[in-house]
Amino acid sequence: MDAIHTSALFIILLVLIILSAYFSGSETAMMTLNRYRLRHLASSGHKGALRAIKLLERPDRLIGLILIGNNLVNILASAIATIIGIRLYGDMGVAIATGVLTLVVLVFAEVTPKTVAALHPERIAFPSSIILQLLLTVLSPIVKAVNLITSGFLRLMCIHSQGSSDALSQEELRTVVHEAGALIPRRHQEMLLSILDLEKVTVEDIMVPRAELYAININADFKLINKQVIQSPHTRILLYRDKIDDAVGFVHVRDALRLQSKDQFSKSSLLRAVKELYFIPEGTPLNVQLTNFQQNKERIGMVVDEYGDIQGLVTLEDILEEIVGDFTTSMLPTPSEEIRKQQDGSYLIEATINIRELNKEMDWHFPIDGPKTLNGLVVEYMEEIPKPNTSMRISGYPIEVVDVGENRVKTVRVIPQHYKKSTTGLLKK
Incomplete structure (x- = not known):
């Protein structure tokens, strides 16, 4: 009869160790899940991801549930192992049972399941979420009571729990992009990093300096103006009166050539075709200027200092090239x-x-x-x-x-x- 009872106790002990391994693996798997991949799967209707997200909305309750289950089975396993040890080895059985159970629990109920769960969190977490959701419903009063006691104890120690945010800082996002490896092509990684760097770069860093601007003095001889229009290497030409700071505006070469073809090309007709200047304060970050270009429906602007003097020229293409690399005809040699x-x-x-x-x-x-x-x-x-x-x-x-x-x-x-x-x-x- 005692032999039968001992065999039954061994079976119960084995079941408890399996349950302990389940709780240990589930805890590691749930906490190791990639939150961003989880949201992506949930948005596509993945049932396991939806269950996991719901459980992780209240991580205190989830951890409380897992720890209650894990400690309960471990204590029961310890008690049963002690009984088995006493039956088999008498008083020495307590020490033997403690040593053997510690090794068994450490290897088979802690290290092994947690390692597997850390390596394959989704494979473990999604199926486990079914049982965890059911246990949370059944044991909800106990879990709430434990969390209430824990929260009260923390308040007595003047420790206030604050919800953590999954939002990434720019440097953290930069690290994520770097570590994406083959998941994101290198060219795309460079573009993403360039977008993150836009706020660190100002318009002065990419502008064409005033000394390098291709511009036409509207007060010059008309033949020279006509020649400069024809030889312009750019689609837009800056017009000014005697000095760059007295800029008039931009004229599109297409408009100027149309006037020439109709024999209507003159200084007055050229001035009528001028587009109003758009000015950009120096020190403007590129991310801000990109938004300003979009909002103001502009593609080109003159960078001015605090005194209103023109320092250079920036185009929408210049900013885009900071992101995707050179792809347009630059105002300067490459x-x-x-x-x-x-x-x-x-x-x-x-x-x-x-x-x-x-x-x-x-x-x-x-x-x-x-x-x-x-x-x-x-x-x-x-x-x-x-x-x-x-x-x-x-x-x-x-x-x-x-x-x-x-x-x-x-x-x-x-x-x-x-x-x-x-x-x-x-x-x-």
Whole structure:
């Protein structure tokens, strides 16, 4: 009779260990579920995902239910193991049962099920949610009572529970995009990261500087104006009176050529075809300006400083190229045209190049928190307009001034193979 009872106790103990493994695995699986994938599955009508979301709406109740079940079966298993141990080994059975049960529970009811659940959370969580939902309905009064006692105890300790948010910060979203791997093509990853970077970049970083603008002085000789219109490399031309700051507006080359074809081309007709200027305050982040372009139904704008002086030009295409890369005809030569590799491994670079574009093109690390062009960086560093053949080291890059003219540095030579990070900052030779 005792043998039969002992066999029954072994069976009950085995069932309790299986239940303990179920509760342990369910807890890990439910807490490991990817919340964003879960919402996606739920929106597509996945029943398991819908049940899991409903359970996770109140994680305190879910955890309370699982812990009640887990502790209950573990305590019962401990009691039954003790009885079995005493029957088989007498007084020494308590110690033996404790040691063996601890090992069995640790391996088969904790580590193994939790590891499997962590590796395959959806496979475990979705089927488990059926039983958990049923248990929560049956044991709801006990779960609520336990949570009430726990909350009261936390308040006595001046600990206030706050609901956690699943919202991601920009840096967290950036990490998610980086870790997406093959799930998101690399090109698409770069575009997503570029969108996140828009607020860190201002219109000055991508604008065509005023010195590089293709513009026509409306007060110039009409023959010269006619020639400049025909030779324009761009579809829109800026018109001004004597100086850029006295800009009149933009005229579309198509409109100007139509006037020429009808023999109606004159200064007055050209001025009548002018479109009103749209101004952009300097310092405007690209994400804001993209929205402004959309709201104002504009595609091109003049960047002005606090005194109203024109600093440069920005187009909608320039901002889009920050996201998707170059795909339109730029107002400036492309970086590859401004960077010429020499046989000795050095690079001859036009100093009007934008530093951000230079860093992106060459994977270099010139500072971008100051001047926007390489010319500005060299002049700021030297604190004067340097003479040709002047050499310096900026951010570890050896630079030689090759050509200077029109009060600015025109061309420099950079020798990247001699690049060396300096621990003392910027060093002059």
